[in-house]
Amino acid sequence: MIDMGPDKSVLILLKHCQEMKQQETYLRLITLLLLLGCTTLLIFTICADLRQRENSASSEQTSAVEQSPAYSKQDRVCPTDSQTNSKRLRIDLRSESANDKTDPQYLKWKVMFGEKYNKEKRAIVIPEDGFYFVYVRITLSCHHDDRASNFEKFYVALHNWNEGYNTTVKLIEAWDSITCPPDEERSKSAFVGQLFELLKGDHVSVWIEQGYRLITNSVFGAYLV
Known part of the structure; x- marks a missing residue:
């Protein structure tokens, strides 16, 4: 058994509390960075998907216009x-x-x-x-x-x-x-x-x-x- 004074016990307790707070702060910061990274990745994925769909729709529309003889005839001679x-x-x-x-x-x-x-x-x-x-x-x-x-x-x-x-x-x-x-x-x-x-x-x-x-x-x- 080691006899410790009351002042030394209080200092040890305060030091332990500071270490716990630092660890909690580090955890919160890491959690925030993870959330920001996931959000950025999600937004990038959504934008890429929308861009791919727009390009696909534009290609299909252009192909339909080129293959449609009615549209080609209308383009050459406007009825109005x-x-x-x-x-x-x-x-x-x-x-x-x-x-x-x-x-x-x-x-x-x-x-x-x-x-x-x-x-x-x-x-x-x-x-x-x-x-x-x-x-x-x-x-x-x-x-x-x-x-x-x-x-x-x-x-x-x-x-x-x-x-x-x-x-x-x-x-x-x-x-x-x-x-x-x-x-x-x-x-x-x-x-x-x-x-x-x-x-x-x-x-x-x-x-x-x-x-x-x-x-x-x-x-x-x-x-x-």
């Missing part, structure tokens, strides 16, 4: 665009020579491309409401005969008619002239073009009030903007 373009007006006309070149009269045309032309009315037919750019370009030349003079006048107008209101309306007009010196041939071009708001069923035609016999060739057209 096709339906819209079918209504769009694109027409170009060239003038036809007429036996009767007296004033006034409507110019007669032959179609270069486009379908909306009324041969009887000699007019472009508007297929739908909208804004259209309508133009006409006319080449004028001097003709030396008994009726010719040194100064020839020319008058052209764009007319619009619709059976809905059955009235001919003047859209735009233009005056021009050409000087014809004796024993000399001259030519010039007259151009009329403007943006108009037109309705479905409108018939746009070219009216020559004066100078029809000066016309050598002309172009008439319209397109939806």
Whole structure:
């Protein structure tokens, strides 16, 4: 038996308690590090799995698009665009020579491309409401005969008619002239073009009030903007 004093016993007890607290702190720290490591590993595993699923779904979708003939056809020709373009007006006309070149009269045309032309009315037919750019370009030349003079006048107008209101309306007009010196041939071009708001069923035609016999060739057209 070793006789120990009360003070020494207390010191030993305090030292033992400190060692226990240090061990408990170490255990808590190790436990926290383990939890953080497990959480990080779990998050990494979940993200990798989601990324793999997204890549797999994207690959399957791309493969389905490449193998689908219906989608390939739709990609080449969009039905909506096709339906819209079918209504769009694109027409170009060239003038036809007429036996009767007296004033006034409507110019007669032959179609270069486009379908909306009324041969009887000699007019472009508007297929739908909208804004259209309508133009006409006319080449004028001097003709030396008994009726010719040194100064020839020319008058052209764009007319619009619709059976809905059955009235001919003047859209735009233009005056021009050409000087014809004796024993000399001259030519010039007259151009009329403007943006108009037109309705479905409108018939746009070219009216020559004066100078029809000066016309050598002309172009008439319209397109939806």
